[in-house]
Amino acid sequence: MPFILGTAGHIDHGKTALVKALTGINCDRLEEEKKRGITIELGFAWMDLPDGQRLGIVDVPGHERFVKNMVAGAAGMDLVMLVVAADEGIMPQTREHLDICSLLGIHDGFVVLTKCDLVEKDWLSMVQEDVASFLKGTFLEGAPILPVSSLTGEGLDRVRSHIAAKAHALRQKARSDIFRLPVDRVFSLRGFGTIVTGTIISGRVRKDSDALLMPRGLATHIRTLQRHETPTEEAHAGERCAANLQGLEVGDIRRGDVLCLPGTLFPSQRWIVDLHCLADSPMILHNRTELHFHHGTLETQARILFFDRQQLKPGETALCEIRFDEALPAVFNDHCVLRSASPLRAVAGAVVLSPLPPSMSSKDGKRDRNLSLLQDLARIASASGEDNDVLLCDKVLALRESDLASFAVLRVATGLGQKRLEKALQILASSHRAICCDRENRAYIGADAFAALADQAFARAHELHEKSPLMEGFARSALAAGWTRALAPKLVTRVVDSLVAEGKLIASGDILKLPGRGMELDERQTRLGASMLAIYEKAYLTPPNLKDVQESLRSSEKETISICKVLVSRGELVKLREGLYYSRQAFEEVLTKVSAWFEGHDDLTLADMKTLFGLSRKYLISLLEYLDQEKITVRIGDKRQFRSH
Secondary structure, three states: OOOEEEEEOOOOOOHHHHHHHHHOOOOOOOHHHHHHOOOOOOEEEEEEOOOOOEEEEEEOOOOHHHHHHHHHHHOOOOEEEEEEEOOOOOOHHHHHHHHHHHHOOOOOEEEEEEOHHHOOHHHHHHHHHHHHHHOOOOOOOOOOEEEOOOOOOOOHHHHHHHHHHHHHHOOOOOOOOOOEEEOOEEEEEOOOEEEEEEEOOEOEEEOOEEEEEEOOOEEEEEEEEEEOOEEEOEEEOOOEEEEEEEOOOHHHOOOOOEEEOOOOOOOEEEEEEEEEEOOOOOOOEEOOOEEEEEEOOEEEEEEEEEOOOOEEOOOOEEEEEEEEEEEEOOOOOOEEEEEEOOOOEEEEEEEEEEOOOOOOOOOOOOHHHHHHHHHHHHHHHHOOOHHHHHHHHHHHHHHHOOOOEOHHHHHHHHOOOHHHHHHHHHHHHHOOOEEEEEOOOOEEEEHHHHHHHHHHHHHHHHHHHHHOOOOOOEEHHHHHHOOOOOOOHHHHHHHHHHHHHOOOOEEEOOEEEOOOOOOOOOHHHHHHHHHHHHHHHHHOOOOOOHHHHHHHHOOOHHHHHHHHHHHHHOOOEEEEEOOEEEEHHHHHHHHHHHHHHHHHOOOEOHHHHHHHHOOOHHHHHHHHHHHHHOOOEEEEOOEEEEOOO
């Protein structure tokens, strides 16, 4: 299993010398590092284990001025090698580095006491006791403390054996399978072009893949890949990797950028986190404080906003919103470090609970509900195993409410691998706790949110009927306009279809209506309708245009048309064309005479209609076209033939 071993410890405690003694590789590559004898930038090495596995090693700087580089290196560690010089013992950066490792979720490691050749045995024993005491209550409590001398080689074989044993026994982290490579170094190589390096913290990637550099979404193509200076077709989580990028210059890329595959990460200017202030923090964290924020290899400024307090004291934990100047990508359960500017040291750690958070405004009435869901997510984040996968998905969907979540978004919001996520969603869907509304994007919504949308749509349908009682129904678009806000179109369609399937709405093409509801007239409109019907019955086969009827009734055009629609729906009027109506009795006489005509004739012409009814062309042509439209007759040239039924 690929994994990364990282160093940690105070400046000049022999971290780089130890790595060189173990691997033969000098991690200090900068001229200034060699000149000053201290590590400034991250260093990288590897060692081959007895089982043939090649272990990646990240060597971090120990000086307090370069702790930001240490955090960048620690972000990809699986196992930490805490280095303490036997002639000095525990020092300030020993403490801070251990705090940072803990805040980043590193839970395994061991201690190496370097420079043992410089101290007496009694002193060495005393330092070992001091270190063991210092480690109590930390994740390294009870860890082996291995004395070595990088100069004489004493103890190195024991360290190598311990690393090999750890590599064999180390359990694989429960990682997301979204490919992410936080960039810790970028340079150009003659004949190749731009190259970025980093530790793959999740997922895997193949060469010749299209990729993006987030958060700016810079498109690129991965020409080639290397692991430990060896070309490879594919690189995996837990491995150091160099990627040769096409289409980008060195100046386009910065440390902290994340190399990923298209459509897999979604930056946001707000994250909601579970924030823990270190017990030995030199400061109280006040609401709206701006701090140095470290995530992966990124260092940026961020502001913290509490929901239920004005300050966070050392040792306390609280939900918190983190705000950035630019949108940044994260995945559920990512670990972050916050450092103060003065004094310059780590003061808190954060676990990402919602990288794409809902509104947390106190004005929308949902803040308490969302905070409760986020507390549930915090408990799930601190647990492990697949038992919580279904609960995690359920809470994430509940937090998103009516915001349809695609499979890609759910991978980010839950941090689950694809197979585990698919299984959890299948369980939720089969138990009717989640609904898939977009099969193409595998987008889901929680059942409660879906039911709430259906209730809103049903209420909107009642509202439309009350608002326009003369309308037979309403268009789907009219229903959607009143309650969908910015809902996904496929979600709207699924909600409406569910109401139709349940019989709560009746659909006729694009027109919807409530069962038992149709066009209804009030008392005044009923009187107008009766007067209108009387006009058409009196005119019989030569009815007036609707405009003349409107003027006769002294009603508005809109009201007249609406009343006509009601009379047509009741079968009391027949609409031949726009503005021309017949009473039911008049049209039935036309139909009777036409049917009788075809009993003795094969065809019907305009002249024949003139003979039958003695009407003008205005009426005759409209009648013939209506008979064609209703499939009573069929036109062949200038003649009509009777359709057989």
